[in-house]
Every structure is written in C-alpha cells, then in structure tokens.
Amino acid sequence: MKVRQSTPADIDAIMQIYDHARSFMRSFGNTCQWVNGYPSRDIILNDIRAGNSYLIEHNGSAAGVFTFISGSDPTYSEIEGEWLNDNPYGTIHRIAAAAGAKGIADVALDFCKRKNIDIRIDTHENNIPMLAWINKRGFKYCGIIHISDGTPRLAFHMLNG
Numbered sequence: 001m002k003v004r005q006s007t008p009a010d011i012d013a014i015m016q017i018y019d020h021a022r023s024f025m026r027s028f029g030n031t032c033q034w035v036n037g038y039p040s041r042d043i044i045l046n047d048i049r050a051g052n053s054y055l056i057e058h059n060g061s062a063a064g065v066f067t068f069i070s071g072s073d074p075t076y077s078e079i080e081g082e083w084l085n086d087n088p089y090g091t092i093h094r095i096a097a098a099a100g101a102k103g104i105a106d107v108a109l110d111f112c113k114r115k116n117i118d119i120r121i122d123t124h125e126n127n128i129p130m131l132a133w134i135n136k137r138g139f140k141y142c143g144i145i146h147i148s149d150g151t152p153r154l155a156f157h158m159l160n161g
Contacts (some may be wrong), residue, residue, distance in 0.1 A: 001063060001103070003083055003111045006053035008042075013062035014055065021096035025127060032151070033124035039094050047094070053082035056107050064104030066095035068112050076120055076155065081143015084157045089118035095130075105133050117159050 006014060022034050047067045055065035070090040090112055092122075097104035112119050114130035122145055123130040131154070139156035146152055 001107045002057045003054050003107060004057065005051060006048045006055045006065065008045065010055050010062065011041060011044060011048075014053070014065050017042060017062060017065050017096050017098045018044075018094075020099045022099075024129075028071055028126075028128050030124060030126040030128070032126055044094075054108070054111065056101075056104055058101065062098060064095070064097045064108065065100040066104075066108040067093040068108070068115075069093065070115060070117065073120070075122075075147055076145055079143045079145050079155055081141075081155070083120070083142050084140060084159060085118070087118050087159075089120050089157075092117055092119060092121045105130075106137075109137060113160050116160065119158040120155065121158075122147075122155045125152070125154055 018034070018039055022040055025031075025033055044053060050065050050069075052069045054066055055062055056066070056067060068090055071088070073091045076091065091110060092108065095108055109119070119139075121134060121139060123134065125131075134156050139158045139160070142155050142157050144152045145155045
C-alpha cells in the first residue's frame, strides 16, 4: 500500500470512503460519531489545502484516508486528565477505510511514526473497533477532550521519537 498526500481530484473517492465509514460505525452501534454529514467536503478540502490529508492506495485504488496534523491541536489544549508529556506531537484525525480494505489504520500509523514525534488520537466512547485498535497499538489513555461541538472524546497518546 502506498500513502500520498490527497489532492482535490481525490475528493469524490474520499467522500465515498467516509460514507462507508459512517455506515460501518453505525453497524457497530456507534450512532453518535460522524453525524450530520461530518466530515464534510469543505473540511476535507481544507485538510487537503493545508497538506494534512493523506490517501492510502492499494493497486491504484483509494483504500483509505486519514488526516495527520503535526503541531499543537487546539482541541487537545484542555484535557480532563493528563498527557504523557508536552513534547511535540502530531494528531491522527478522520481515519477511514474503503469497503473491503484491511490494515488501513496500521498503514496510517506506520506513516505517522516515521515523523519521529509523539502521536495523539481520540475517538468516541462508542467506537468499539477503533478503541480496540488504539489499545492494541500501544496508545495510552490520557483522559477526555471535547471537540468543537462540545461532545467528549476519549484521548490517547503514543510516545514516539
């Protein structure tokens, strides 16, 4: 699998991946995350313009997508708990796999680890598949953060670098 920066030409494939991811979450009982059309085309296009959106390709097709933002994330400035340290970090957001794709989160994490900075991630308490993946990969639970709409997310930190 190959990771590359997303371009505006990828937007339709990316939105199709997010549509599948929303359905996947619902099938596991997670009805509270990624609602009301989130993530929107505008959010994704902003990620692309900022150089933070990455497409994972397998055999020339879009297999997954994620956002990786290096540097402080305003959403993570306040936590009900404590981060492992205050070292520079990057944050993984909006990770999703296309229908039938396997191993996408691991490919994304390996890519992010090569940046040699700590990695932070969050998810909704009802996102059981993502929580299982996060815990298996060695992230440490640090507490609760609140996203822009005020809803809580479980926050994790991985030392790296």
